[in-house]
Amino acid sequence: MSAAPVDAATPPDHGWSKGLRPALRRWVGFEAVVALAMVLTGLAIYFQDALTHETLSFGPKDLGTAFYSYGYDDRGDGGHSRATVDQARPLAFACEIRSGFTYPYCGFGITFDTHQNQKGLDLSDFESLSLAISYRGNSKLVRVDLRDKDPRYATLAHVADKANEADFPIRPGRQTVTLGLRDFSVADWWRSQTNATAELARPSFHNVVALELVTGLDSGPGEQKFQIERITFHRTLISNESWFGGIGIAWALLIGIAIRHRRGQMASLKRSAERALRESERLHRTILESSADCIVLLSPDGRIEYINAAAVDAFELPDAGQVRGRRWTDFWNPEEICTFVNGLERAARGETARLRGPGPTARGTRRWWDAIISPLVDESGSITGILAVSRDVTVDRERSEQLKWASEHDALTHLPNRRSFQSRLQAATLRAMQAGEQVGLLLIDLDHFKHVNDSLGHSAGDELLKIVGERLRNCVRGNDLVARIGGDEFAILLEDVDSADALLHVGRQVQERLQAPARAGGRALCGGASIGGALFPTNAGTAHDLFKYADTALYELKQNGRGGTKLFDNYMLAEAEKMASQLNLARGALNEKTVVPLYQPKIDLHTGDAVGLEALLRWRHPRRGLQLPATLEEAFNDYELAAKIGELMQQKVARDIRQWLDNDVEFGRVSINAAPAEFLRDDYAERLLAILKTNEVPADRVEVEVTEHAFLGRGPEYVARALNVLKEAGTTVSLDDFGTGCSSLSHLRDLPVDVVKVDKSFVQQMTDDSEIAAIVAAVIDLANSLSIEVVAEGVETPAQIDLLRVMGCRIAQGYYFSAAIEADAVVAVLPAKKAVAA
Numbered sequence: 001m002s003a004a005p006v007d008a009a010t011p012p013d014h015g016w017s018k019g020l021r022p023a024l025r026r027w028v029g030f031e032a033v034v035a036l037a038m039v040l041t042g043l044a045i046y047f048q049d050a051l052t053h054e055t056l057s058f059g060p061k062d063l064g065t066a067f068y069s070y071g072y073d074d075r076g077d078g079g080h081s082r083a084t085v086d087q088a089r090p091l092a093f094a095c096e097i098r099s100g101f102t103y104p105y106c107g108f109g110i111t112f113d114t115h116q117n118q119k120g121l122d123l124s125d126f127e128s129l130s131l132a133i134s135y136r137g138n139s140k141l142v143r144v145d146l147r148d149k150d151p152r153y154a155t156l157a158h159v160a161d162k163a164n165e166a167d168f169p170i171r172p173g174r175q176t177v178t179l180g181l182r183d184f185s186v187a188d189w190w191r192s193q194t195n196a197t198a199e200l201a202r203p204s205f206h207n208v209v210a211l212e213l214v215t216g217l218d219s220g221p222g223e224q225k226f227q228i229e230r231i232t233f234h235r236t237l238i239s240n241e242s243w244f245g246g247i248g249i250a251w252a253l254l255i256g257i258a259i260r261h262r263r264g265q266m267a268s269l270k271r272s273a274e275r276a277l278r279e280s281e282r283l284h285r286t287i288l289e290s291s292a293d294c295i296v297l298l299s300p301d302g303r304i305e306y307i308n309a310a311a312v313d314a315f316e317l318p319d320a321g322q323v324r325g326r327r328w329t330d331f332w333n334p335e336e337i338c339t340f341v342n343g344l345e346r347a348a349r350g351e352t353a354r355l356r357g358p359g360p361t362a363r364g365t366r367r368w369w370d371a372i373i374s375p376l377v378d379e380s381g382s383i384t385g386i387l388a389v390s391r392d393v394t395v396d397r398e399r400s401e402q403l404k405w406a407s408e409h410d411a412l413t414h415l416p417n418r419r420s421f422q423s424r425l426q427a428a429t430l431r432a433m434q435a436g437e438q439v440g441l442l443l444i445d446l447d448h449f450k451h452v453n454d455s456l457g458h459s460a461g462d463e464l465l466k467i468v469g470e471r472l473r474n475c476v477r478g479n480d481l482v483a484r485i486g487g488d489e490f491a492i493l494l495e496d497v498d499s500a501d502a503l504l505h506v507g508r509q510v511q512e513r514l515q516a517p518a519r520a521g522g523r524a525l526c527g528g529a530s531i532g533g534a535l536f537p538t539n540a541g542t543a544h545d546l547f548k549y550a551d552t553a554l555y556e557l558k559q560n561g562r563g564g565t566k567l568f569d570n571y572m573l574a575e576a577e578k579m580a581s582q583l584n585l586a587r588g589a590l591n592e593k594t595v596v597p598l599y600q601p602k603i604d605l606h607t608g609d610a611v612g613l614e615a616l617l618r619w620r621h622p623r624r625g626l627q628l629p630a631t632l633e634e635a636f637n638d639y640e641l642a643a644k645i646g647e648l649m650q651q652k653v654a655r656d657i658r659q660w661l662d663n664d665v666e667f668g669r670v671s672i673n674a675a676p677a678e679f680l681r682d683d684y685a686e687r688l689l690a691i692l693k694t695n696e697v698p699a700d701r702v703e704v705e706v707t708e709h710a711f712l713g714r715g716p717e718y719v720a721r722a723l724n725v726l727k728e729a730g731t732t733v734s735l736d737d738f739g740t741g742c743s744s745l746s747h748l749r750d751l752p753v754d755v756v757k758v759d760k761s762f763v764q765q766m767t768d769d770s771e772i773a774a775i776v777a778a779v780i781d782l783a784n785s786l787s788i789e790v791v792a793e794g795v796e797t798p799a800q801i802d803l804l805r806v807m808g809c810r811i812a813q814g815y816y817f818s819a820a821i822e823a824d825a826v827v828a829v830l831p832a833k834k835a836v837a838a
Helices: 015-027 030-046 048-052 151-155 188-194 240-261 263-290 309-314 338-348 394-408 418-435 449-456 458-474 500-515 543-559 570-589 629-637 639-662 676-681 684-694 716-729 745-750 770-785 798-807 823-837
Strands: 053-058 068-073 082-085 092-097 106-111 128-136 141-148 162-169 173-180 208-215 222-236 294-298 304-307 353-360 366-377 383-392 439-446 481-484 489-495 518-520 523-525 529-536 564-567 595-604 610-621 625-627 669-673 702-707 732-738 755-758 789-792
Touching (some): 030 048, 082 106, 092 106, 106 141, 106 222, 128 141, 162 173, 162 188, 208 222, 294 309, 309 383, 338 353, 338 366, 338 383, 418 439, 439 458, 439 500, 439 543, 458 481, 458 489, 458 518, 489 500, 500 564, 543 564, 595 639, 639 823, 669 732, 676 716, 684 716, 770 789, 770 798
Parallel strands (some): 529 564, 702 732, 732 755
Antiparallel strands (some): 053 222, 068 082, 082 092, 106 208, 128 173, 141 162, 141 208, 439 489, 439 529, 481 489, 595 610, 610 625
């Protein structure tokens, strides 16, 4: 028998393949799909952030490419804080907070506008900002500014970009701070300065050109250091709901396939589901009963079907068995819970209502509630019930009210604070504008309050402030506002003021009340106050200007003597602007290169020899050339600026003297003028002697000129001490402008005066006025009798020289001999004086 033929195209059927095929089909069947779905789900969850979120991150290595850094501080506002950016460590900076400005601060910023084309970052779709930062200092709060630039801001006065700001707490050490961009708000100063529309005044992040950190707002003096390790912006590309919703849909499809392929297991699954449902009901009931929230399930007509124990207790109802089946409104007067009833009616129409407000319990106890009332809807869309979830927030409400009160009131006097006052002032001016009325503002500064703190201690000062606050409350009308806006500064806001006389009358009442003796620190104190006032709209058109002008009037009063009440006048504003302009000019213009000393020779009227020089301050303007000190007059009343100008002059004069000594120029002594404010640091003598020592200039080659105003202003004891120290070192002391209104013979007796200078206003009139001539002669005779040298200033005619010689005056200076000249010309001029004067 022959074998059956074998088809070459048909593979041989091995026995092991028969068992492999079904197993392979099972393996690549539903289980494989489930396994693959689980793997994909795991990968989707693991890589969720990478796929659904985007970050924009900056670190130290990005400096110079993605951004540039900068720092600033409050010196532009008259303060003395100092911000330093560490060039060696990118994104590191330090801040030295110093007193001087009302709210001292420092700032550090990075600009994303690296090409200077006003293009920054578009963060409009970003949600949060993270800062990885290391900090050392005593501040508890730091402000973040995101500067947004928009062409529409160009129409707003003095505004380059919008300041979106938010605060975050900070502690020493390394930390990561996350801020939501929703937490940012537009800075109040930006809105107030720009009067921007509501649209422009909302936070925006379409073109963020810079990020700034501002510190010092809540801290005292001291050093603070920052190191920013990473700045990161976050945004969501795909929401969690969409992402996990997609995963859920995929799993729903997979479960549908599983149900289709597992029909045989449906009965078992149903029984398991029923058991799970029962367990779930027990679990839900346990959760509901354990919840601290008040949960009530109502029928569509408002009958109670379920109420948990927390609701029975909070609403002070009978037990759950007694209330079930009864209408909710059976336990209250409907008028007392009309808001809740309205919420039930809305839920019955298919709406969800969120309610927050006061309401009584069933026994009448007043509470504050936060409630959500939602409809329960079945598969067909019919409303099957109403769910009310409430929470008693009375304690939180009371705490919030307390915090709000504390944020708006001064803790010591319980008067409204500056922040609350500014808000009330703004509202009062708006009401006055609408009603056509006037608003009056009085700013009150207690006279010599510092003496109370210095002599009796701060506790006595606090007692006095509380007494002052109470007296101010008692001397105004019920609708007037009294606030404490600073240390010893108070404000009174008076609405519907008839006239300026009425405002002055209130000022006089305040003066009378404050002058009555007050007991503080165990002593009876009699105090006074300086009061500045202004009217809206008579003097000012805005609340900001009203405060500014009242403060200007107060400053004017204090400049010319304390006490009394002074109302704003337009001339004060011009003076204030002039002073501010001079101060700003001095701060920016005066430096080592611009300060120039000129020298005017002093001539011996008998020999014609130059016996000395007076150093006169000039400063070089970039366009107008050399300028007189009068252009910066206000700077000499400022403590810091006067010291700075004086030190620059002393350095330059000392170097000139050293050069003349090296060249054997016979110049006698060089006199240097000292402003009264220069003595307030109480180290004037030591600083001047140190400069002379550094330049190897003998102290006896210098003469210090002071006016008598220095002994009548602040700190006369500092002036006397400095002059005595200089006198002991060999320096000559001269009394300038003698005889011009404030002269006192006691100054010649009690102070180490070597020279008296007769003011040029007397010298230039004495040849035409016999009375003036008699005064000059008397001054010269008095000085000669006390062995004090006399120098006549402002000599311009031969007749003046002849008369001075007759009177016994030996030394003079003025344009007759020489105008003020620069140091290079002194050598050429000094030998020529004898021929001119002879």
